Amino acid sequence: MSPHVLIADDDPGVLAGLELVCRAAGYTTTGVGTGAEALRLAREERPDLCLLDLNMPEGTGLEVLPEVVALEGAPSVVMMTGEADVQTAVEAMRQGAADFLEKPVRRQVLEGVLTRVLRNRAVVRERDQLRGAVSRLMSGAIVGSSALVRQVLDLVQRVASTPRTTVLISGESGVGKELVAREVHQQSARRGEPFVAVNCAALSESLLEAELFGYEPGAFTGGSPKGHMGLIAAAEGGSLFLDEIGELAVPLQAKLLRVLQERTFRRVGGNRDLPMDVRVIASTNRDLSQMVEAGEFREDLFYRLNVMSIRVPALRERAEDIPELATHFLATFAEEFGKEFSGFASAAMTRLQAHDWPGNVRELRNTIERSALLGPGGAVLPEHLGLGEHAGPRASFLGSDAAGGGLPLGDRSLKKVEEALIRRVLEENAGNRSRSARVLGINRTTLYNKLRAYEIET
Numbered sequence: 001m002s003p004h005v006l007i008a009d010d011d012p013g014v015l016a017g018l019e020l021v022c023r024a025a026g027y028t029t030t031g032v033g034t035g036a037e038a039l040r041l042a043r044e045e046r047p048d049l050c051l052l053d054l055n056m057p058e059g060t061g062l063e064v065l066p067e068v069v070a071l072e073g074a075p076s077v078v079m080m081t082g083e084a085d086v087q088t089a090v091e092a093m094r095q096g097a098a099d100f101l102e103k104p105v106r107r108q109v110l111e112g113v114l115t116r117v118l119r120n121r122a123v124v125r126e127r128d129q130l131r132g133a134v135s136r137l138m139s140g141a142i143v144g145s146s147a148l149v150r151q152v153l154d155l156v157q158r159v160a161s162t163p164r165t166t167v168l169i170s171g172e173s174g175v176g177k178e179l180v181a182r183e184v185h186q187q188s189a190r191r192g193e194p195f196v197a198v199n200c201a202a203l204s205e206s207l208l209e210a211e212l213f214g215y216e217p218g219a220f221t222g223g224s225p226k227g228h229m230g231l232i233a234a235a236e237g238g239s240l241f242l243d244e245i246g247e248l249a250v251p252l253q254a255k256l257l258r259v260l261q262e263r264t265f266r267r268v269g270g271n272r273d274l275p276m277d278v279r280v281i282a283s284t285n286r287d288l289s290q291m292v293e294a295g296e297f298r299e300d301l302f303y304r305l306n307v308m309s310i311r312v313p314a315l316r317e318r319a320e321d322i323p324e325l326a327t328h329f330l331a332t333f334a335e336e337f338g339k340e341f342s343g344f345a346s347a348a349m350t351r352l353q354a355h356d357w358p359g360n361v362r363e364l365r366n367t368i369e370r371s372a373l374l375g376p377g378g379a380v381l382p383e384h385l386g387l388g389e390h391a392g393p394r395a396s397f398l399g400s401d402a403a404g405g406g407l408p409l410g411d412r413s414l415k416k417v418e419e420a421l422i423r424r425v426l427e428e429n430a431g432n433r434s435r436s437a438r439v440l441g442i443n444r445t446t447l448y449n450k451l452r453a454y455e456i457e458t
Contacts, residue, residue: 003118006047006075007031008038008064010056014103018051021107025114035059042068047075049118051101054081054088062092069096076121078113080105142176142183143328144321148313152180159308160187166260168245168305169283171312173441174362177283178243180312184281185239193238196231201247201445209252210268219269232265232276239279245305246286246297247446257301280305315357315364322353322364329365330380333372341372345379355387359441366438419454422447426456 005027009015012033019029030045032038036058042050050068052061061079068077079092082103089100098117101109142153159165160183167184169177178197185195203211210220214230232240242248248256259265260280264273282305291297315322326344334341344352348371357363371384422440429435437447450456 002026002028003048004028004030004045005049005051005114006038006041006045007051008033008035008056008061009051009053009080010034011053014053018105018110021110022114025111027114033057035061035064039064039067042071042075046071046073048121049076049078049098049114051078051080054079054092062088062095065092065095065097076117078117142179143325144318145324146318146321148318149321152310152312153183155308155310156180156183157187159310160184163189164277164279165307166279166305167281167308167310168288169281169310169312170288171283171285172314172360173285174360175312175314176361177285177312178241180310181239181241181281181283185241185279188239188279190238190279194235195239195241196235197241197243198231199243199443199445201244201443201449203445205249205252208249209255212252213255213265213267215268216270219267227267230265230267232259232278233274235278237277239281242280242282244284244443244446245282246284246288246291250296250298253298253301257298257304260301260304315360319353323349325361325364326352326368329368330372333369337372339372339375339377341375341377342379345381348380348382348385351382351385351387359439362441418450419456422450422454423456 005022007015007018007022007029009018009031010033015031015033019031022029030041030047032041033056035052035056038050038052038056039059041047052064052068054061056064061081065077065079068074074096076098077096078099078101079089079097080101080103081088092100098120099113101113142149142156159167167181169180171177181197182195185191198208198211200208210228210230212231214228214233217225217227219227242256259276262273263277264275266273288297288302288306292299292302315325323344326349330341330344333339352364352367359366367385367387370386371380374386375381375384422436425436425439426433429439433447433451434444437444440447442450
């Protein structure tokens with residue numbers, strides 16, 4: 001939409017001439033003859049810029065100016081007068097005017113002032129949006145305004161109002177399940193107490209048991225002689241987040257079930273039950289109901305955890321949130337790298353929205369971080385994104401061998417696709433497992449398990 005200019009001047013001839021110049025320059029205009037009308041229309045129509053004459057009936061330009069610039073989403077204001085003096089100009093600028101013009105206003109001068117003021121206004125608004133994204137980041141808020149995100153936030157608010165209801169958060173890798181867990185904690189009455197997170201796939205069964213429940217002095221060889229309080233005790237009064245709960249070993253599943261049922265726990269090597277006041281929040285990128293059917297996950301534990309279920313949508317399901325997320329991440333990395341960005345070029349944003357994002361929000365974040373590193377500042381261009389010309393990586397990966405080394409057309413079972421993808425990513429990252437795990441959106445332990453399952457050597 002073209003910028004909207006509100007022009008206020010009590011001389012009908014001057015008003016008509018100003019409107020003619022503005023329309024010829026591509027702006028839409030509204031013309032009024034009094035200060036009172038100018039203020040009313042500034043409130044109702046929310047113009048981008050106001051041209052205010054200094055001397056008007058029912059409110060001079062200097063009388064209207066402070067009320068206009070105080071409006072929400074206030075327009076930029078340029079003052080005009082046929083009796084210019086330095087003191088009046090200084091007073092107008094002090095009260096918030098963007099510029100000051102002397103009548104009769106020449107066409108070239110007017111066009112130049114309008115272009116400059118509106119350009120500066122656009123830059124300021126971009127920077128305000130970036131600063132707002134930084135503020136949201138610092139507050140830990142979930143970014144996005146799509147219907148799916150609003151549904152997630154509604155469920156978060158509902159369960160946060162309960163004292164200790166367990167929560168099961170599901171979704172693909174990289175969608176932001178821990179962020180949702182932290183939001184449950186922050187919106188609850190437990191917000192002033194600890195939020196303790198543990199990745200169930202990152203530790204062996206014995207180490208995870210010792211970390212979760214703690215252990216008594218001398219409980220096992222190599223343990224601290226003072227013992228260990230454990231993460232359940234560390235989260236007392238707060239929330240315990242069990243990430244990748246589907247990787248929890250079956251013996252530990254039984255012990256966790258007892259904790260949830262009895263609200264007590266026992267340290268390794270201990271002989272007494274200790275009370276606990278902790279909300280348990282779990283997350284998984286696996287289908288726990290299928291794992292129950294396969295005998296890989298206890299049905300009673302599944303129902304204990306699944307009191308409140310929150311599914312976090314994949315990024316491709318809420319593509320309308322990509323501009324907001326991208327701006328959010330750009331603001332984060334602009335602050336971190338000490339650079340000034342004005343936003344994304346339209347072609348760059350088009351490419352972001354066309355990409356398939358198999359790694360979800362985590363992949364988008366990494367892409368914007370790379371863009372902020374490569375870009376010199378100003379607008380982020382398509383070549384800074386590193387996404388290629390096409391929407392996403394899946395087409396080339398699943399294509400024919402001749403076209404790009406993909407899978408044979410007749411062999412696209414989920415396991416074969418996963419195995420081929422892991423081999424491809426490892427090859428592209430020279431066998432570096434940590435880097436490959438980040439690209440795949442999984443942790444190293446999960447990657448190691450898959451390497452063993454598919455007998456992949458690196």
